[in-house]
Amino acid sequence: MQRRNEVAPRNTADIHTLEAVALAATCRAAVASYAWVGRHAQKAADAAATTAMREALADAPGRGTVVIGEGEKDDAPMLFNGEVVGDGRGPDFDIAVDPLEGTSFCAKDLPGSLATIAFGEAGTLWSPGPGFYMDKIVVPSPAKDVIDLDDSPERTLSKVARSLGKKVSELRVVIMDKPRHKDLIARVVAAGAAVQTPAGGDVGGSLAVLLPALDVDLLLGVGGTPEGVMTAAAVRALGGGMLGRLVPQREEEAAAIRAAGMSVERVYERDELVAGDAFFVATGVSGGALVGRPRKGGGGTVVESLLISRGQVRHVTHTIFG
Incomplete structure (x- = not known):
C-alpha cells in the first residue's frame, strides 16, 4: 500500500x-x-x-x-x-x-x-497499481463491523442479517451476472436470500446498498478496482462498511501484482481504500x-x-x- x-x-x-x-x-x-x-x-x-x-x-x-x-x-x-x-x-x-x-x-x-x-x-485514495480487479463486500452502516472476506457466503449472510435485524430470507443481495460468480450466486440463493444479478455496474449496486430507499442489503463479488475505490469514497462518506482484496483475473495481471510487491492475500478496509475526506x-x-x-x-x-x-x-x- x-x-x-x-x-x-x-x-x-x-x-x-x-x-x-x-x-x-x-x-x-x-x-x-x-x-x-x-x-x-x-x-x-x-x-x-x-x-x-x-x-x-x-x-x-x-x-x-x-x-x-x-x-x-x-x-x-x-x-x-x-x-x-x-x-x-x-x-x-x-x-x-x-x-x-x-x-x-x-x-x-x-x-x-x-x-x-x-x-x-x-x-x-488507494492506488492498486497493476491490480485491475478486486473482491468486495459492501454493507450499510449497521453491518459494517461484522463483515469478513474470509467468511463463507452463508456465514456472511447470517452475520449481516443479524446486524440488520432481518432473517436471511429477507436479505436482498447484488452480485454481478458474470461466469466467475456462478457458484456464489447459487450458494446465496440456496441460503435463502434474494439476488439481483445485473450484467455489470457494481458502482450502481453498491450505491443501492447505501441508499435505504432502494432496498438492497449487501453487495458481493469481484469487480473492477476503479469502481472499488470510487465505491469506497461513497461508503466512507455515508458511514457504511466495505472490504476489498485484489483478485487478478489473468496471469499477466497476477504477475504484474507480484512484480509490484503487492499481495493478493491482504484485505483492505474501507478507510485504507479511502483514508481521508x-x-x-x-x-x-x-x-x-x-x-x-x-x-x-x-x-x-x-x-x-x-x-x-x-x-x-x-x-x-x-x-x-x-
Whole structure:
C-alpha cells in the first residue's frame, strides 16, 4: 500500500469548489456519452465520455492526480493512472474515475450506465497499481463491523442479517451476472436470500446498498478496482462498511501484482481504500433507479446527478447548454 501524505483538512470553500468541478465533469461526460446510447458502440461511447470529462477537468482549480482510472483495465481511452489535470492554482487532490460506468448498458440502451468520479484529499485514495480487479463486500452502516472476506457466503449472510435485524430470507443481495460468480450466486440463493444479478455496474449496486430507499442489503463479488475505490469514497462518506482484496483475473495481471510487491492475500478496509475526506459524484446516462437519463429542457439538456459527501446524499439537477 502506498504511503500517504499528511495533509491539513481542506477548508469548506475548497470542498464546494471541487464538488462543482466534479459535477461539471460528470455532467459533461453524461451528455457526451448519451449521444451513443443504444448504438452498440461501447468504445465510441467511452471515448466521448472521457474526452468531455478531461476537458471539464482541465480548468479545475488546483492539481488533480488520477490515482486510479479505467484506461489500463479496459484498454479504454484516457483517463489513465498518474495523469494530472487542473490549472495548478489551488489544492492538490486525488481522483478516481470511470467516465462511463456500465458501457454495455449505454451501448444497449439498458438502465444503469453512469458517468462517475470521486475526489479525495491528496494522498488519500488507494492506488492498486497493476491490480485491475478486486473482491468486495459492501454493507450499510449497521453491518459494517461484522463483515469478513474470509467468511463463507452463508456465514456472511447470517452475520449481516443479524446486524440488520432481518432473517436471511429477507436479505436482498447484488452480485454481478458474470461466469466467475456462478457458484456464489447459487450458494446465496440456496441460503435463502434474494439476488439481483445485473450484467455489470457494481458502482450502481453498491450505491443501492447505501441508499435505504432502494432496498438492497449487501453487495458481493469481484469487480473492477476503479469502481472499488470510487465505491469506497461513497461508503466512507455515508458511514457504511466495505472490504476489498485484489483478485487478478489473468496471469499477466497476477504477475504484474507480484512484480509490484503487492499481495493478493491482504484485505483492505474501507478507510485504507479511502483514508481521508472524499466525495463521490454520479450522473445518469441511460437512466435507472438512481438517476434519470439526460433529457431536453430549458433550452439545453437536463441531467440528474448524485453527490455523496460528508454524510449527505444530494440529488442535483443541472441544465447543460451548448
